[in-house]
Amino acid sequence: MPPDGVVIKADDLWKTYDMGEAIQVHALSGVSFDIDRGEYVAIMGPSGSGKSTLMNLIGCLDTPTHGAYWLNGHLVSELSDDELAYIRNKEIGFVFQTFNLLARASALHNVELPLVYSGMPARERLEKAEDALRKVDLAERMNHKPNELSGGQRQRVAIARALVNNPSIILADEPTGNLDSATGEEIMGLFGRLHEVGNTILLVTHEHDIAAHAHRIIHVRDGSIERDEKIG
Secondary structure, eight states: OOOTTEEEEEEEEEEEEEEETTEEEEEEEEEEEEEETTOEEEEEOOTTSSHHHHHHHHTTSSOOSEEEEEETTEEGGGOOHHHHHHHHHHHEEEEETTOOOOTTSOHHHHHHHHHHHTTOOHHHHHHHHHHHHHHTTOGGGTTOOGGGSOHHHHHHHHHHHHHTTOOSEEEEESTTTTSOHHHHHHHHHHHHHHHHTTOOEEEEESOHHHHTTSSEEEEEETTEEEEEEEOO
């Protein structure tokens, strides 16, 4: 078990793909690191570095070929698919580059969705979704659909959805990739404020200026950690 205060522990994680004819590709090769509760960490690397594979393991979207992964005290690397789905909904708030919002649903309903899956009563669900939208400064846009919102507002809805379950970590994959630079800076400012009030944020990016908003950068190259640096 990882020590108290460690929300993520990766111990010798490998991900190997069998390509047939005795050819194996090691997408990850013995990756190990800890992330403490309340940290703001960027995982950075070029295309093909293994950062997306690592994000999928951290996000419980895949399991390692070898090694152990703990998330908030759960040994995730040993869980079944159903158990992984439960952990994903309970422990992780996802923010994607493409927003992943339901086009015909209001901002409020989009934010409610994780709570619907967890079986929360309707009134409590509504209160939590409204509160999450207020935290991202969208109190006036709750009943708008995605096509009535700007790109930055859509990403704020996605961030509110990530927050609504009070997850152990917010996992953001290239969260500014579909935004212009000014709007991207606004979104990164929002992540900074969320970190200041205690959220653990893990940011996956290939952009130096985006990674620079974090307080620690884990550099991944060729499936391994090239360096792990504190910044700021």
